Amino acid sequence: MSRILLVDDSPHAQRMGERILTDEGYEVVTVSNADSALIRLDDVDPDVVVADTVMPGRTGYEICQYLKMSPRHKHVRVILTAGVLEIFDAERAARVEADGALKKPFEASALLSAIKPLAEAAAHDRAASAGPNAAATGAAAAPAPPGGVPFIAVVDAGLIRAAVTVALDASMEQMVEQITRRVLANLHTRSTEPRNFQPDIAPLQPEAPKPAAPLPPVNPIEPVRRVTPLRIRSGSILGLDISRPDPPPEFPSDSE
Numbered sequence: 001m002s003r004i005l006l007v008d009d010s011p012h013a014q015r016m017g018e019r020i021l022t023d024e025g026y027e028v029v030t031v032s033n034a035d036s037a038l039i040r041l042d043d044v045d046p047d048v049v050v051a052d053t054v055m056p057g058r059t060g061y062e063i064c065q066y067l068k069m070s071p072r073h074k075h076v077r078v079i080l081t082a083g084v085l086e087i088f089d090a091e092r093a094a095r096v097e098a099d100g101a102l103k104k105p106f107e108a109s110a111l112l113s114a115i116k117p118l119a120e121a122a123a124h125d126r127a128a129s130a131g132p133n134a135a136a137t138g139a140a141a142a143p144a145p146p147g148g149v150p151f152i153a154v155v156d157a158g159l160i161r162a163a164v165t166v167a168l169d170a171s172m173e174q175m176v177e178q179i180t181r182r183v184l185a186n187l188h189t190r191s192t193e194p195r196n197f198q199p200d201i202a203p204l205q206p207e208a209p210k211p212a213a214p215l216p217p218v219n220p221i222e223p224v225r226r227v228t229p230l231r232i233r234s235g236s237i238l239g240l241d242i243s244r245p246d247p248p249p250e251f252p253s254d255s256e
Contacts, residue, residue, distance in 0.1 A: 034058030075125035
């Protein structure tokens, strides 16, 4: 079955395109940028490349231009895609010799109708290039695209990062297996050590608690008693004065 390389920075477009093509029996590999696509070309060896024209960095136009210039990938067909609200440059697509164009989001019937004839044509060209003249065909120089300079894959930080990512993905399973074996071997060695094994570092001894500092002496406070004298009058009951006041003195008048 044909292999499809889907290049799109949208995870939604990747999932949708992969689901539609996988259900139809195609082998699908998805990448999120043009640099990763250029690195994966050799190991994926696709028949059709579906590339987005609006991506950070290199775009689908540049991927298409590179494939059409490469003698090794001259059988590969390229479909350029763009969102409904994105501008699609039809003149540039024709200049880089794109084999088709699609709008996103992908519609299953439209995607499969575009992929099927191109995949069959790519498989036919691949079989033809495997004949006696394959070496001469591969050695032929690719013509430069009209109206532009040849596309050169520049080795930059993004390209190197993509290559490292691909290499790590390929070796990740082996690395995990080796680390697992080393951890198990280390645990087995520790479990078989004698019980009277003394560690090189003596265990920490808890420090004795320091005595608390004595509290400063407190001067005793003597209670103060206050006595209020109670004056009792003779003419009172229970200390209450009930005597009548004395009448005021009488002064002699002038006539006496």
